[in-house]
Amino acid sequence: MRGYFGFKWFFVIILGFGFGACNSSRKDDQSQESASDKSVASQPATSFKPGEKRDGMVWVPGGAFEMGADEFTDSRPVHSVSVKGFWMDEHEVTNAQFSAFVKATGYKTIAERPLNPNDYPGVPAEQLVPGSAVFTPPTAEVSLNNPLQWWKYVPGANWEHPNGPESTIKGHENEPVVQVSYDDAMAYAKWANKRLPTEAEWEFAARGGMNNQTYYWGNELKPSGKWVANIHQGHFPEKNTLEDGYAGAAPVKSFPANPFGLFDMEGNVWEWCQDFYRPDYYSSSPKVDPKGPEDSYDPEEPGAVKRVQRGGSFLCSDQYCIRYKAGSRGKGEVSSGSNNLGFRCVR
16 A cells, blocks of 8 residues: 555654655566576676676675674664675666666656555545655754654656656766655666565675675775765755755765675665565574564554665755664665665666
């Protein structure tokens, strides 16, 4: 179901650290293996070099690492995990790439589809307008206890019009596609003969072979005095000083790659993972190639189906959301999108 009371889905997504979408089962996730996966799997992993590039993807060698972070309740306990090698998109899926998918398939994202009146009993039909969540900063300092002060449901907001019907992706083809739900990301991945990463794969790739780091890039927020990720500077949410050069999503590859050759694994836009979200999963997670729990549960919204999101976004700030830190997690209701949520694929 896309919504709750009125646009109650919007309240669901704000209670998380990101936004999201879909009601896929574990069976669906396991079936994500594509013909390309099988082709690559037929080659010995040792035939690929770490950081090797093919068709816009980077080879991430398998290995073991310490997953999670003590700083965050839902990222505990830190535990040993190993993953097999895999290919990962070197950057987030762009507007240009998603446009090619839509042109080839005629796909309509959830934010573009008509709303079912049966899902919104008592809501006037004229209010049931397709749209999505858009960050709308207030003009003055506000309490950080109510995200509705900076998030608005905007009719007409979707991947082609990320900030509302007057906005456009023309001239922004090299920026990450946003306003995509989990379902939308899954549809693209299937078309591209890829899949979404598991949470463990995503974190292993983001760490780039480094453990025990505060941030994925190291222990300093600004190495050599430079911003190395697109996050929020200034006083959140009303003032962005733009020290990193961007108020919203930055074009992919605007910041340095990590040791594996992957760009924007922190900040810029949140990224969907295939795992269901549960805050207690790490206490029972398998040690080899974990694929997440069998179902979703978020004590803050017990009735919402949520999937894991990773990496933080251009809105993350030490004042409000610090989920760009190494080992931290995000979550999103599966039928929801926003203008700071995208994805990348693996194979």
